[in-house]
Amino acid sequence: xxxxxxxxxxxxxxxxxxxxxxxxxxxxxxxxxxxxxxxxxxxxxxxxxxxxxxxxxxxxxxxxxxxxxxxxxxxxxxxxxxxxxxxxxxxxxxxxxxxxxxxxxxxxxxxxxxxxxxxxxxxxxxxxxxxxxxxxxxxxxxxxxxxxxxxxxxxxxxxxxxxxxxxxxxxxxxxxxxxxxxxxxxxxxxxxxxxxxxxxxxxxxxxxxxxxxxxxxxxxxxxxxxxxxxxxxxxxxxxxxxxxxxxxxxxxxxxxxxxxxxxxxxxxxxxxxxxxxxxxxxxxxxxxxxxxxxxxxxxxxxxxxxxxxxxxxxxxxxxxxxxxxxxxxxxxxxxxxxxxxxxxxxxxxxxxxxxxxxxxx
Numbered sequence: 488x489x490x491x492x493x494x495x496x497x498x499x500x501x502x503x504x505x506x507x508x509x510x511x512x513x514x515x516x517x518x519x520x521x522x523x524x525x526x527x528x529x530x531x532x533x534x535x536x537x538x539x540x541x542x543x544x545x546x547x548x549x550x551x552x553x554x555x556x557x558x559x560x561x562x563x564x565x566x567x568x569x570x571x572x573x574x575x576x577x578x579x580x581x582x583x584x585x586x587x588x589x590x591x592x593x594x595x596x597x598x599x600x601x602x603x604x605x606x607x608x609x610x611x612x613x614x615x616x617x618x619x620x621x622x623x624x625x626x627x628x629x630x631x632x633x634x635x636x637x638x639x640x641x642x643x644x645x646x647x648x649x650x651x652x653x654x655x656x657x658x659x660x661x662x663x664x665x666x667x668x669x670x671x672x673x674x675x676x677x678x679x680x681x682x683x684x685x686x687x688x689x690x691x692x693x694x695x696x697x698x699x700x701x702x703x704x705x706x707x708x709x710x711x712x713x714x715x716x717x718x719x720x721x722x723x724x725x726x727x728x729x730x731x732x733x734x735x736x737x738x739x740x741x742x743x744x745x746x747x748x749x750x751x752x753x754x755x756x757x758x759x760x761x762x763x764x765x766x767x768x769x770x771x772x773x774x775x776x777x778x779x780x781x782x783x784x785x786x787x788x789x790x791x792x793x794x795x796x797x798x799x800x801x802x803x804x805x806x807x808x809x810x811x812x813x814x815x816x817x818x819x820x821x822x823x824x825x826x827x828x829x830x831x832x833x834x835x836x837x838x839x840x841x842x843x844x845x846x847x848x
Contacts, residue, residue, distance in 0.1 A: 529599035530779065530788060532592045537626060537787055544661030551662050570662060576669070577659040578680045580688050581651070583672035585637075593638035600744065600789075602632045604639040605797045607829075612647025612691040615684075615731040616801060617722055619822065620695050621714040622738065623703040625745045625774050629738035629794040634695045635671040645693075645798075651684055652695045655768050678725070685729035693734070696722050701770040705760055706848075707742040708749055712830070712839070713846035716823060723819045730806025733818065735799040735826040739837035744789035747774040795837045799829040823847060 554563035576582060596602075610616060620630050633639050634650040641650055653676035659665040674680045676696060684692050697703075699715035706713055726733050750757040764770045778784030802821055807814060830845040 525595075525598075529595045532595035533599045534779070534788060535592070536596060536628075536631070537789075539664075539667070540626065543667065544658060544664035547663040548661055566662065577656075577665060577675050578677070579683050581669040581672065581674050582666070584670040587670040588635070588637045588672065590636070593632065593636040596636075597632050597638040600628065600740070600791060600794050602629055602639060602794045603796065604633045604641060604644060605795060605833075606644050607798060608800045610645050610648050610693070610734070610801060614801075615690055615729060616648070616693040616734050617685075617726040617731045618650070618693050618695040618734045618736050618798070619716075619722060619826070620697045620736045620738070621699060621716070621826065622707055622711075622741050623697050623699045623701070624707050624738070624741035625704055625747065625772055626789075627697055627741070628744060628789065629741050629796045630695065630697060631671075632794075633796045634693075635673055639796075647691045648693050649691055650693045650695055653681065653697070656680075657768050681725055682729070685725070685731050694731075695736070698722060701764050701768065702761075704770045704772055705757075705764070706749060707745075707772075708747045709743045711742050712843055713848055714826075716826070716847050720815055720819050723815050723822060724810060726804045727807045727810040727814065727818065730804060732801040732804050733822050733825075734801045735822060735829050736796060737799070737826065737829055737833070738794055738796040739833065739839065740792050740794040743792040744794070745774040745776050746790075747772055793837075795833075797829060797833050799825060 551563050551566065554560060618634075620627075620634075630652055633641060634652040641648075649672070651672050651674045653674050654668065656675035656677045658668060659675050674684065674694070681694050681696075684694050698719050703713075703715040706715075723733065725731070750760070760771055775785040776787055776789040778786035779788055802818070802825055804818060827845055827847075834843055835841050
């Protein structure tokens with residue numbers, strides 16, 4: 488039993504060697520095999536990610552308020568003072584941690600699906616980039632694993648390039664959760680944050696924006712190859728403003744890991760979803776995966792479906808501080824063509840049919 492506990496504790500400490508050695512020393516019993524232990528570690532790794540993003544921010548906020556009503560109010564007061572002092576850090580490059588990005592837990596997270604990162608072209612460290620990530624999916628597993636951690640080896644595949652995955656700015660108002668996000672190099676998806684990364688942080692920066700956002704997550708389901716992009720042009724304007732090259736990124740399999748109940752656009756439920764999305768900043772999707780103990784049951788654990796993220800060819804963008812709408816439209820059209828080409832070139836390799844098309848909506 489002590490050996491099993493040692494294996495699990497190694498996930499949080501980030502020591503891969505301690506886990507492997509502990510598993511090697513496990514007693515030979517029929518119900519406890521190395522493969523089963525590894526599978527359980529993978530499930531726990533994915534589940535902690537899901538629960539963290541669903542509950543950590545709200546949970547820590549409630550805990551902080553509760554602490555003000557206890558003998559621990561001094562701790563709460565000190566942290567609140569620090570929070571106020573540190574308020575603008577997420578908009579100024581954040582506070583990434585190489586140690587957190589290399590936690591062993593992320594390798595188990597990667598291997599559960601599994602998740603892979605594919606490079607099609609070299610990226611120059613002397614340039615800055617705006618990655619457009621598609622599709623959003625429910626939790627954007629591929630985006631987080633590839634760009635918020637080093638589990639798939641981004642820094643080795645693209646040497647000299649530092650990725651910053653952009654997410655809802657509201658997440659950075661939540662205590663503790665904001666620090667957790669920043670440690671992975673995650674930043675707010677607002678103009679101040681992106682302007683800083685592309686103009687005041689040197690070169691070799693890659694801001695990763697999930698273009699479709701919350702609206703796109705309402706339409707993700709197995710077999711769906713649709714992205715919300717037709718009217719999303721703000722990222723192109725930002726790229727032109729800073730002379731940052733545009734890079735299309737498509738994750739094959741991102742929509743396959745959960746099943747979702749998709750409502751008709753004219754239905755009352757869809758109207759409620761869209762209103763809540765505008766109020767909260769995220770879309771309240773009705774989805775399910777598999778159960779924690781019984782794979783055939785419904786639950787919040789995602790299905791084991793491979794996710795392959797392909798980083799496309801960069802589109803060279805000139806620096807135009809005040810681009811006209813015609814110029815923005817021209818580069819937006821170029822981006823759409825490049826994304827479609829990326830999808831068509833790789834779709835057959837990663838489980839789709841040659842007849843499948845990418846719907847731009």
